[in-house]
Amino acid sequence: MKAVGARLPRYDGVAHVTGQTQYVDDIRVRGTLWTKALRSPHANAAIKRLDTSKAEALSGVYAIVTHKDVPHNVYGHLEALGIPADEPLLAVDEVRYKGQPIAAVAAVDEDTAREAVDLIEIEYEERAAFFDIRKAMDPDWPNIHQWGPVYPHFGSYNHRRVRKGDIDAAFERADTIVEGVYRPQAIEHCPIEPQTALVVPEANGRLTIYSCTQAMYFSMGVVAAHLQWPLNKLKFVGGTVGGGFGGKVDTASETISALLALKAKRPVKWRWTREEEFLVSSTRAPWHMELADAVTSDGWILGRRMTTLHDAGAYARFSPYGVTKHAFHHTGAYTIPNVHFDGFVVFSNRVPTTAMRGFGVTSVSFAVETHMNRIAEVLGIDPLQLRLKNANRIGDTTPNRVVLKDPSTVPVVLAAADRVGYDLPAEYKSMTNARRSGDLLPEHLVAQLGEPEHSSNGGGR
């Protein structure tokens, strides 16, 4: 283990500091055309008419694509995981979020492409847009999505469920119920490199695709699915990403560029503007989390009821996966013997949301840790002692039935306390993550030590 603790040079360090690293936008291919997209100015509208003929007639325009040019238009980012397809690559007869792409132009330069976009004739019939996901269960919430207000395919449920222990008994035994609502907002990843793709048609019929994606093989699969091509006709070049943070997991620019390159029979580059990056690229989701914990006055958390609403935006993308991860982490770094969790993926007219650093987990960690402080405050207990008391220990089971072998809550909390000079009583300082016994094994925690109880669909995906 020579590398641990040593200062090793970065393999790409010298290239970065001399400007030799080649990002997609730095690659030059002779004859490359530039791309601009026609995007919806409305958050919710029907498309009544679309006519690209004037734009096509503009000199300098090489290709225009609409949904008619996409061999397989409607796709799902997670089809491989069994999550069905729901999102058109290019809008057909309606748009569900502001900025949704409807058509794209490849032209000799960006000015010409922009002018062509302006020449595309389109008529919309605007509809009311919906953004407050708390109202999704109201009877007058419209069906923005073909699947209804929420994603319906969590097994036989329309939400991700976790059930463990006897939640009613936990709430009956509680001395106090501590409730909290937590609502972290959307966050734009804002990589300094905007979304960029360069697609080069090769003489042998293949496409070379230079991509800023964070997920090469995934993007390759998505492009192949849209084109209905075998993977071996696509050569993906990637790996140099100017920041992604989850935002470059969605395949945002490659497929449309590929379609344009095929139609124009020329290399095509599509480089989003910073404004597109902010307005149209997917963001971390806004979440709405409601927690109610059954606690004893000496600080044991007996049970947790939790309902989560995840704002997926207009299409599913990775949201069902994010909510599943979220569900698995809804007790945080702590063991709660009785839980009842429902997580909904709600559709709205915002831009579709996606992964970002700790997909689904950061939101719940924020809620759980804030809630821990709230419990400590309500009970008048030291917040670190509350955490140590309820910390995961060897042999405990997580909400998704993983039996913990080496949980780190106790050592981490103790180390943090030590670093900031936070004094704890001796019995807490000497705690370890060892199996529960004695005082660490209150009667109400016994239930979880054997084979965990759960209802159907309570666990792994």
Next chain:
Amino acid sequence: MRLTVNGEQHDLHSPPLTSLLTALREELDITSPKAGCHQGGCGACTVLVDGEARRSCLLPLAAVDGAAITTLEGLGAADDLSNVQAAFDEHYAAQCGFCTSGFIMAATALIDRTPKASREEILAGLSGHVCRCTGYIKIVSAVEAAVGSPA
């Protein structure tokens, strides 16, 4: 329109209102200045214009006619890194690297005008540059190290 870029003279044909950034990248193929925003907000396009750090995306070619431009390519090659370049490498101040060129050019100009720049002066001097990867600490440490090292 004439520019001296990294010591070499060029006659440019891009329209006079083209940004210096676009002219460098698209006409001269000098790609170290990055187009992070094209609107002055990120700092990735920063180059030296007659020795001073400037946002190349905000300068029309017409405003820099005759100027001497230095980009990252003109600082130091891989086997001959400048102090600032070496410090960025050693201190892991570049992660994805997309902001790096702008930071190094700005830091170079900063040290040039304030050879003994304090940490506070470094923070103020680089405050307009955005990095989404490093959290800035490593960048500031690198510049501090470059300030401390003999030229």
Next chain:
Amino acid sequence: MPATSLAEAQVIAPTSREEAVGAFGDGSGVTVLGGGTILMPEMNYGRLRPERVLLLQNAGLSGIARNGGSLTIGAMTTVAELEQAPEPLGTAARNVADHEIRAQATLGGNLCAPSGGATPRGDLQAALIALGAQVKTAGKGGERTEPIEDFVAAPDGRLLLEVEFEEPQRSGYAAAHRPHAHAYTILAVCAAETTAGLRVGLSGAGRNGLRARSVEDALAVGASAEEASQKVLDDAQMQDDALASAWYRQRLLPILVQRALDDLGGGK
């Protein structure tokens, strides 16, 4: 049809003030380019395709001249050069953007900037209003001098040449900022006392810089700073924008006015 390509623009680069005034004429069809920090993004994004551009860089409009107690500052003076200007202008200048933008951004652009869609612009305006600056411009009907608060309310069609003001006896400044260097000031209140009396200027309280006459009038009839600061809402035209809500500004503004007035107490 307006020009769609930058290549079609005619760029005029006058080398003297007279040439600049002549080339500007009555301003029709002319886009004045100061430092370009506001105009260039518009051109880069293809939203602005000017027919004729007046590049003022070498028109001899930059520099700070002192004569006696008064200062004349040319339109092309950079915000960086204003960092050392008399207070509260110096502080307002230091709070604009970051080092590199300030070195390119000009006074003229700051005063002539069209009100931004997303935020009020022109952070130097409050300071110059407090200083009672007079603005000299050219355009239809020739040259004209007017108080800055009148000019910033309707800057269109004029070529800004210079501003002139008297060095103040006392000044005060209070502002609320977002923590990032590039964020415009949410609200700034500047106060300055010259031989002409005490003036109060506001940035962020309307589409452009405003003069807080109600506060000045209240002070003139002996109101306390606390009483006078409450009057400021009579002059403000608060808006919601990307930086803050009108609701928030409404609550903050009187407090900042009071702080700026308290800051005056400190003397020069």
